[in-house]
Amino acid sequence: MRTHKRVEMRHTDSVSSHSETKSSTIMKFFIVQTIAVTVFLLTNRMVPANGGQSLADLLRSLIQDEGSAQLMQTAIVESIDGRAQSFSLNIVGCDTVSSTVRSKLSNYLEGVFPGRGITISCAAGVLSGGVTYTRWGHNACPSVSGTKMLYTGRMSGVFYNRKGGGANFLCLPNNPEYHTLNTNRPTYYSLISGTEYESPIAGSHDHNVPCAVCHATTRAAKVMIPAKTSCPPNWTREYYGYLESEGNWNDRQRTEYVCVDKAQVSLYGSHANINGAVIYHVRATCTGIQCPPYNANDVLTCTVCTN
Incomplete structure (x- = not known):
């Protein structure tokens, strides 16, 4: 009887642990999916008042590299506070693109948020390693x-x-x-x-x-x-x-x-x-x-x- 009871208790603990792990996995998946959906919705809402291409399309056309465009797109979306009257985007890797690209991006965001005083600063870094x-x-x-x-x-x-x-x-x-500490010639x-x-x-x-x-x-x-x-x-x-x-x-x-x-x-x-x-x-x-x-x-x- 005692042996049976111990086995039953171990089985119960295992089921409980499995249930907790499953719940944790579901929660992580839900959080990741929520972030992805939020970024997608914000990106596609970022269209100038007079219409035109989305932020994602703009970045793809400017940077000519899908992976780098997606990284910059995510950085921009995460940097924007929709409640602020003005804000600054500090984008890692932005220094790797030309001033012409940055100017076009700045003009585009001014069209999305007219009169908001948006400034773009570039943190040192690369978008995809290079x-x-x-x-x-x-x-x-x-x-x-x-x-x-x-x-x-x-x-x-x-x-x-x-x-x-x-x-x-x-x-x-x-x-x-030269390494001046070693002056011996082989x-x-x-x-x-x-x-x-x-x-x-x-x-x-x-x-x-x-x-x-x-x-x-x-x-x-x-x-x-x-x-x-x-x-x-x-x-x-x-x-x-x-x-x-x-x-x-x-x-x-x-x-x-x-x-x-x-x-x-x-x-x-x-x-x-x-x-x-x-x-x-x-x-x-x-x-x-x-x-x-x-x-x-x-x-x-x-x-x-x-x-």
Whole structure:
């Protein structure tokens, strides 16, 4: 009898605990759904007095990125106090969009709340984390909305006829920082050199190659597409140019393929033929690659896209 009673009590406690967990889950779901519905209703009510598109539609058209537009939309809705005579919107990530976008947004909200004295301030931050890429052959980042420069430098790699070292190119900053606490030089080491253009279509032969590391603040993905100058639908083209790498003669070092900007520039005063790492245009063979549409006599293009 005692054993049966203990089992029964445990069963009762389990049912009670399960019931509480279920109630808690239902309550959390209800709260989340209520917030979502409130944001949706407020957003769709935010239409200028003279009619027109909703806030959500406006943000999508201005920012060209669905995820970022939704984040900013939610931030705006949560910042608005409908009872105030005037108010300020402090939007995290607003600093990543252009002043033109902010001006259009301000004018739109003035149309929704005429005479309310709305001001928009931008808290530092990003809307979706962003992605980084290197613009080879240029010392500045493209003039693309939401793209900022992290640093500029010089394209560097392994000397063209040396074995070993890294197989990728690096964008070495123009202002290196050394660890001054350790002044001992290692007995064995790897060497890295500057990179020169070889027989370029644009730019100057034997000049050294600059580079810029860029941050696309409102995008979440990037891709370098060889043999294309355009990007997929709804993607942003950061820049395009020519596919290049080290030559593939017997004494050469293997490297990665990089996309060198079509408007390539040179590092000032770097026209001497001292080699180091070198890059050449890439052509497709007709061995295992269909010709046409490929042409063995034409150099390959490339484009860098973000989304």
